[in-house]
Amino acid sequence: MTVRNLDKLFKPASIALIGASRKPGTVGAVVARNLFQAGFDGPVMPVNPTERAVEGVLTYKTVDSLPITPDLGVICTAPDTVAATIDALGKRGTKAAIVMTKGMTADQTQAMLDTAKPYLMRVLGPNSLGAMVPGRGMNASFAPVAPRKGDVALVAQSSMVLTSVADWATSRGIGFSHLVSLGDRGDVDFGDLLDYLASDVTVRAILLYIESITHARKFMSAARTASRQKPVIVIKAGRSDEAQEAAASHTGALAVSDAVYDAVFRRAGVLRVNDLAELFDAAGTLGTGVPITGDRLAILTNGGGMGVMATDKLIQAGGRLAALAPETQEALAGSLGTQPGGAPFRNPLRIGADATPKRYAEALNALMQDNANDAVLVLHCPSALTDSEAIARAVAETVQANKARRHPVLTSWIGDQSAVEARKLFADSRIPTYNGPSDAVRAFMHLVRYRRSQELLMETPPSVAEDFQPDEIAVKKVISRAMAEKREWLSEYEAKRVLAAYGIPVVDTRVAQTPEEAAAAARVIGGPIALKILSHDITHKSDVGGVALGLTSPEDVKAEAEAMLARVAELAPEARIEGFTVQEMAVRPDAYELIVGMTENEMFGPVLLFGEGGIGVEVVEDYALALPPLNMKLAAEQMSRTRIHRQLQGFRSRAAVDLDAVALTLNKVSQLVVDFPEIAELDINPLLADADGVMALDARIKVGVPALAGAARLAIRPYPKSLEDRITIKDGRQFLVRPILPEDEPLVHHLVENQTAEDLRLRFFAPLKRLSHQAAARLTQIDYDREMGLIAVGPDPQTGDTIMYGVVRITADPDNRRAEYAVMVRSDMKGQGLGYILMNKILDYARSRGIKEVYGEVLRENTNMLNMCRALGFVRKENLDEPGVVEVRIELGGGLAV
Numbered sequence: 001m002t003v004r005n006l007d008k009l010f011k012p013a014s015i016a017l018i019g020a021s022r023k024p025g026t027v028g029a030v031v032a033r034n035l036f037q038a039g040f041d042g043p044v045m046p047v048n049p050t051e052r053a054v055e056g057v058l059t060y061k062t063v064d065s066l067p068i069t070p071d072l073g074v075i076c077t078a079p080d081t082v083a084a085t086i087d088a089l090g091k092r093g094t095k096a097a098i099v100m101t102k103g104m105t106a107d108q109t110q111a112m113l114d115t116a117k118p119y120l121m122r123v124l125g126p127n128s129l130g131a132m133v134p135g136r137g138m139n140a141s142f143a144p145v146a147p148r149k150g151d152v153a154l155v156a157q158s159s160m161v162l163t164s165v166a167d168w169a170t171s172r173g174i175g176f177s178h179l180v181s182l183g184d185r186g187d188v189d190f191g192d193l194l195d196y197l198a199s200d201v202t203v204r205a206i207l208l209y210i211e212s213i214t215h216a217r218k219f220m221s222a223a224r225t226a227s228r229q230k231p232v233i234v235i236k237a238g239r240s241d242e243a244q245e246a247a248a249s250h251t252g253a254l255a256v257s258d259a260v261y262d263a264v265f266r267r268a269g270v271l272r273v274n275d276l277a278e279l280f281d282a283a284g285t286l287g288t289g290v291p292i293t294g295d296r297l298a299i300l301t302n303g304g305g306m307g308v309m310a311t312d313k314l315i316q317a318g319g320r321l322a323a324l325a326p327e328t329q330e331a332l333a334g335s336l337g338t339q340p341g342g343a344p345f346r347n348p349l350r351i352g353a354d355a356t357p358k359r360y361a362e363a364l365n366a367l368m369q370d371n372a373n374d375a376v377l378v379l380h381c382p383s384a385l386t387d388s389e390a391i392a393r394a395v396a397e398t399v400q401a402n403k404a405r406r407h408p409v410l411t412s413w414i415g416d417q418s419a420v421e422a423r424k425l426f427a428d429s430r431i432p433t434y435n436g437p438s439d440a441v442r443a444f445m446h447l448v449r450y451r452r453s454q455e456l457l458m459e460t461p462p463s464v465a466e467d468f469q470p471d472e473i474a475v476k477k478v479i480s481r482a483m484a485e486k487r488e489w490l491s492e493y494e495a496k497r498v499l500a501a502y503g504i505p506v507v508d509t510r511v512a513q514t515p516e517e518a519a520a521a522a523r524v525i526g527g528p529i530a531l532k533i534l535s536h537d538i539t540h541k542s543d544v545g546g547v548a549l550g551l552t553s554p555e556d557v558k559a560e561a562e563a564m565l566a567r568v569a570e571l572a573p574e575a576r577i578e579g580f581t582v583q584e585m586a587v588r589p590d591a592y593e594l595i596v597g598m599t600e601n602e603m604f605g606p607v608l609l610f611g612e613g614g615i616g617v618e619v620v621e622d623y624a625l626a627l628p629p630l631n632m633k634l635a636a637e638q639m640s641r642t643r644i645h646r647q648l649q650g651f652r653s654r655a656a657v658d659l660d661a662v663a664l665t666l667n668k669v670s671q672l673v674v675d676f677p678e679i680a681e682l683d684i685n686p687l688l689a690d691a692d693g694v695m696a697l698d699a700r701i702k703v704g705v706p707a708l709a710g711a712a713r714l715a716i717r718p719y720p721k722s723l724e725d726r727i728t729i730k731d732g733r734q735f736l737v738r739p740i741l742p743e744d745e746p747l748v749h750h751l752v753e754n755q756t757a758e759d760l761r762l763r764f765f766a767p768l769k770r771l772s773h774q775a776a777a778r779l780t781q782i783d784y785d786r787e788m789g790l791i792a793v794g795p796d797p798q799t800g801d802t803i804m805y806g807v808v809r810i811t812a813d814p815d816n817r818r819a820e821y822a823v824m825v826r827s828d829m830k831g832q833g834l835g836y837i838l839m840n841k842i843l844d845y846a847r848s849r850g851i852k853e854v855y856g857e858v859l860r861e862n863t864n865m866l867n868m869c870r871a872l873g874f875v876r877k878e879n880l881d882e883p884g885v886v887e888v889r890i891e892l893g894g895g896l897a898v
Contacts, residue, residue, distance in 0.1 A: 002218070002814035005122045006188070006196045009096035010133050010178065012071035013042050015140065016094070018063065018085050019076035020046030020054040027076040027100055029054075030142040031130065035074070038146060039137030045070060063088035074130070074140050076100040082126065083111040090119030098140055099125035099183070109186050116187070128183030129159035132166075134176055135202060141181065150175020152283050153197045155190065156209035157182050158237075165209070168276055177202045191218035195814040198226035205283045208234040213264075216604045216715040220268055220627075221785045222814070227269035228457060228778075231286035231450065234272050235279055236261050260601050263625040264715070267634075269453040271446060278442065285432050285443040290408045292447040294374035296322035298367045299348035302355040303381035306414060307348030310377060310437035317445045321347050322373030328366050335362035347373075354385040357394035364398045368407040375408035375447070377440050380422070382415040392422035396429045408447070412440040458777045460745040461633035468503035468668065472675060475501045479678050479703050487536050488702055492581050495699035499684065502668045506696045507586050513579035515561035519554040521582040528585035529557055530697075533568050537575040539700070542615070544571040550585060557582065586697060590654055591690040592644065595623070596665055597683030598673050605713040606673045610635075610666060612644040613686040629718040630670040631742060635663035648689065655691040662689050674718045677706035717785040723845065729832040733794065735805060737841060740789035742781045747793070747804035749776060756827045762862045763824050765885075779809070787811045790841055792834060805829055808838035812851055819846055821856045823865075830864070839872055847892045855889035857882075 021028030035044045036055040046054040049061040073089040104126045130141025134149040147166045156162040162181045197203045265272045301307040332345045367376045399409050411433045413419035426433035434440040496506040512518035522529045533546030545567035548560045595613030611623030624641035650656030681702035688695045724738040760768045789809035796803045806825040825835045858865045874888040
């Protein structure tokens with residue numbers, strides 16, 4: 001379950017408090033006081049068999065004796081009574097419960113959940129502090145403070161963090177729409193609440209305090225959906241946790257849990273911060289709707305020292321100091337006068353300790369007109385020569401005068417009492433303001449990071465540079481043989497065969513059982529040779545003297561092979577030796593050594609790694625993690641988060657690396673681990689990369705029986721290739737029907753451009769000439785776990801290019817019970833049955849996903865669509881709110897004719 005019945009938890013019409021008490025200091029007494037004093041507009045019914053009244057309200061002895069059925073039951077009784085209380089509430093028809101009881105055993109918690117399930121009752125807790133909805137006067141918690149009403153939702157795993165945040169925020173005048181303590185997350189979890197709060201119009205931003213995540217795929221789907229609609233900001237505890245054991249490979253040793261969480265939040269479009277002050281600063285900055293287009297900051301200040309401090313913080317945080325455009329130099333010279341000696345104005349722009357409101361306004365106006373910066377930070381230090389509040393008013397008026405440009409402006413008035421009125425003025429004008437320059441720069445970088453995450457969610461990825469067809473059969477043979485022999489690790493030779501089957505270039509590698517065979521193989525390969533011991537019992541060959549490089553003749557190879565056998569026998573006497581691998585030495589003097597790998601995370605499944613490779617990879621620790629599946633854009637973004645990425649772009653006489661080839665390798669590895677859940681660990685180290693492409697020199701792959709079958713182990717559902725199919729329409733033309741991809745955005749635009757104006761109006765309920773990038777991205781960049789889009793593609797008769805002839809999609813609710821459909825076919829394809837075929841396919845898919853009902857809204861004059869719906873078995877219902885619109889729906893598993 002996800003959002004089902006959560007409205008009864010947060011919008012109850014009536015509440016029963018089971019375990020209400022008059023005894024001071026008890027949970028039952030504190031919750032009763034909070035419930036009755038918060039101003040809840042509805043009956044609150046205390047239940048206690050031994051108390052006559054609580055908070056002046058008569059009690060009821062049992063749930064059965066309640067005069068009405070409560071929407072919400074709040075339970076603060078002993079652990080062994082909870083399941084029975086849930087049963088009593090369920091029989092009455094209650095659909096939500098908050099269980100504050102702590103100390104419940106695993107068996108007691110399971111009994112509670114098993115009891116609630118038949119009633120479809122949602123349970124928050126156990127061990128929950130409760131839930132507060134200030135806007136509805138609901139405080140079903142034992143929190144010591146009554147929070148203010150606001151538009152920020154806070155969901156915390158820790159009760160004490162929730163109370164601390166509520167106290168901290170209340171003292172600063174910050175209000176909340178919801179405060180929720182998850183407790184032990186028996187039922188309701190972060191994914192459920194992200195889904196619910198994302199659709200709540202009273203919520204402007206969602207704040208999360210997370211210690212751990214359950215149900216990885218549900219969290220990822222909910223977070224990606226929510227972050228497209230409003231800012232989601234998270235504190236994840238445990239950055240310095242070193243308890244995770246290092247895995248056997250380089251990749252596993254690097255993939256520490258906190259780095260995985262960073263990758264998770266980045267992929268979900270969630271902004272991660274470090275502390276409470278930063279949490280609320282970020283919520284305030286993002287919530288103002290200040291737009292941001294880049295990382296170039298202009299700084300305007302009356303104090304040089306503060307400007308320098310802000311600059312230092314900006315550079316350390318990864319931002320850039322904006323240059324001042326020539327037009328801006330002229331404007332500044334006109335208002336501030338020329339610099340001594342005609343020197344240019346520089347950023348930070350210092351305008352003097354005696355800067356007047358007029359000087360601030362003119363300088364700010366010039367900077368706001370300058371497209372060479374992405375935002376302006378206005379600093380003011382207290383001065384006896386100026387009026388702090390008057391300057392703030394001039395800044396606010398300048399921002400308002402340039403409102404049409406929507407150029408971001410942030411402010412920081414330094415000081416204490418002297419800055420109070422200025423800060424209040426900025427707050428009233430919805431201009432972000434901060435206590436110090438470091439806080440302001442940090443807020444600017446929040447905007448930058450948030451923009452980047454949103455771009456990843458909405459940017460159309462480039463097409464894959466190479467249309468590779470993996471040899472899945474060859475890989476399956478290799479893995480099956482190893483597992484049949486009960487081996488965890490593939491040999492280097494086997495691992496390279498797997499990589500080659502997925503189009504990853506590998507050096508010519510041959511297997512030899514004896515020194516004589518090694519010499520013969522070297523003679524065939526020619527050139528410098530790398531000789532390595534072949535043993536399934538040896539993971540790191542160089543540690544036991546099992547690697548020799550630069551051998552120039554077959555005789556040298558034979559001699560080295562004999563010496564290698566002696567070294568390995570001494571250093572690894574228990575290892576079983578199968579022979580040697582003989583491979584050509586890749587002579588690429590300008591190549592970089594990189595690492596590409598994968599390890600399995602217990603919660604989020606496969607995690608991909610990219611970074612600087614070589615023998616010192618654990619020491620260098622220059623790497624970035626990402627979740628599969630990847631595309632070229634996501635691969636490029638992952639690469640950009642490493643230090644070595646700047647070197648790969650070339651410098652001095654060293655040519656730039658073919659970055660597309662590196663990104664494509666990441667994509668191929670991503671596809672490999674998606675296709676084969678038996679792969680538990682993989683690393684390619686080193687992967688040589690230069691201007692001519694990439695080459696895998698060494699590879700290691702660990703295999704085993706996966707804990708979850710197929711794509712179920714992935715935190716993000718991959719492209720469902722099984723839905724691809726060939727269809728034939730009435731005139732005999734054939735098309736490929738397949739799931740839609742982010743790369744298909746150009747095809748969507750082409751489809752829209754080839755529709756008649758009337759067909760577009762019937763489809764979108766309004767005149768439309770073209771789709772915006774945001775709208776097209778929203779149609780193509782879908783979460784396959786909640787949405788599905790099927791497109792029919794085929795060649796353009798004129799150009800031969802692949803184009804889209806039709807598309808159908810469904811979007812399911814978070815409970816996967818109902819889904820809304822939409823379908824569009826090219827105007828010149830009418831009457832060929834393509835729309836009917838696509839609708840049947842999407843309905844079959846909905847049935848396979850367990851969706852119970854598919855519905856849609858159709859304009860009354862769209863007779864073609866209504867006729868098709870009738871033929872498919874949809875029922876029709878007039879929409880009383882919109883007279884020109886007809887609602888059609890079909891119960892899957894047996895539709896009724898119109």
